[in-house]
Amino acid sequence: MGIYQKICYSVEDIFVKVLSRKQNPNEVKHKVATYRTSKEELKVKKKYEQHEKVKENQRITTKKQAQEKQEVLEILSQVVDLDSFNYSRYEFNEVKRNQQYFKLLSETIFESGEKGLTFIRCEYDKTKKQELKGYLIATSKRALFLDLGLRNLQKFRYQTIKDVTWFQDGTFEKGLYIQYGGRQLEFDEIFDTEQMKRIGNLIKKKACERSA
Structure with a gap:
């Protein structure tokens, strides 16, 4: 956890403590921990999905480039003597x-x-x-x-x-x-x-x- 995240959590803890004085402290801590865990899991999930999206876009781009290159080579083979030289x-x-x-x-x-x-x-x-x-x-x-x-x-x-x-x-x-x-x-x-x-x-x- 980074320093910025620690500071944010410390500030949150103060607000939670003030706003939940009449509630069971253990229940409050559990709810806060559950919320933070869910938030982190969502953050990780989004990061993973973004990473997968980038990979998929790269795959599509690579496939498209390979297809375009093949199309060019097919035409090129008719106008350049590829059998004799590159x-x-x-x-x-x-x-x-x-x-x-x-x-x-x-x-x-x-x-x-x-x-x-x-x-x-x-x-x-x-x-x-x-x-x-x-x-x-x-x-x-x-x-x-x-x-x-x-x-x-x-x-x-x-x-x-x-x-x-x-x-x-x-x-x-x-x-x-x-x-x-x-x-x-x-x-x-x-x-x-x-x-x-x-x-x-x-x-x-x-x-x-x-x-x-």
């Missing part, structure tokens, strides 16, 4: 934020037998006056650019890709150049360097394999 944190977070986009990508854009390998969010400079925000995607068959609205799809054959390089685009941004035949494709507003190198090297590797 998914990156970047890929997981992008799919988590844009689940509907990637789900529709695999269901409506990919051809039969086509699987995604990796991707990166960027801006595609289609022309000097037209810039599209979306994702550059490397698949088992080709490279694609699909805008965020799923309306503008650009297809690039690996056989036609001659080189892939990256460049600094401002203070924090990076960009990719893809030499596509006689054209230089530019993808900028890239903020994750490792993911940029990941997709750049993969596209370059696929292009070399197809041209060999």
Whole structure:
């Protein structure tokens, strides 16, 4: 029992003694003890119930997070080559934020037998006056650019890709150049360097394999 509780009980004892002068002291003490015991038991019960409620909420949260992660991984497995290498944190977070986009990508854009390998969010400079925000995607068959609205799809054959390089685009941004035949494709507003190198090297590797 804490000091504060002892003081409270001492004050209570004084009031009880004053208010119960004409009653049997033993009965009064018994009633007071019973009341205090019940009060402590109720306090312990509430504390236990609160603890159990916190545990249950944590269990529900953990279960929900596990379910959400599984849903993300199911979509991720369609747009990233999980058989060859682990998914990156970047890929997981992008799919988590844009689940509907990637789900529709695999269901409506990919051809039969086509699987995604990796991707990166960027801006595609289609022309000097037209810039599209979306994702550059490397698949088992080709490279694609699909805008965020799923309306503008650009297809690039690996056989036609001659080189892939990256460049600094401002203070924090990076960009990719893809030499596509006689054209230089530019993808900028890239903020994750490792993911940029990941997709750049993969596209370059696929292009070399197809041209060999």
